[in-house]
Amino acid sequence: MPRGAARVLGLVVGWLLVLAGLAALVLPGPGLLALVAGLTVLAQQYAWARRWLRPVKRKAFAAAAQGVQSTRNITFSVSGALGLVLLGVPWIVQPPAPGWWPLAERWWLPGGWSAGSSLILSGVLAGAFIGYSIRRFRPGP
Structure with missing residues (x-):
């Protein structure tokens, strides 16, 4: 896949995961984990996504760990x-x-x-x- 097309595809997938994660925070579904996945993809392109990824990931993993204790x-x-x-x-x-x-x-x-x-x-x-x-x-x- 050409570099430009791969970048666009990554941005589309990342934003879709972020939107799905935000929606799943209030709807049924694993919102924080989808948000982490989307930010992980977007962090390849954006510094702001890298900054947001660490605290969201920490919160998502803490909730996941608490949920299986x-x-x-x-x-x-x-x-x-x-x-x-x-x-x-x-x-x-x-x-x-x-x-x-x-x-x-x-x-x-x-x-x-x-x-x-x-x-x-x-x-x-x-x-x-x-x-x-x-x-x-x-x-x-």
Whole structure:
């Protein structure tokens, strides 16, 4: 890939990861870790990204380490990741609205496959990050 195209691709990927990380701070998903990934990519090009990377990475890794310190935390985290995946399936399958649904049919599972796939992707990424955190931060026996 030519140098200019590689730079543009890196910038696009970095900014998409930063935006996804910022969104995932308030939405379901591993926000701090996506933010670290995006800043890591952008740090190749920008000094400001290198400055921001260290404190964000420290905070993300501290949260990841704290999240796998106990079996209870791991259980809740894995349950949440699995819940996101299971929650996304109906959006992709699009079953008809049940009889108890009080709103119009168009308000049943709004967003369609894009909402469902983003929920599933968030759950899968969260599961991968949980696995990484367990391997990296979980104290041995």
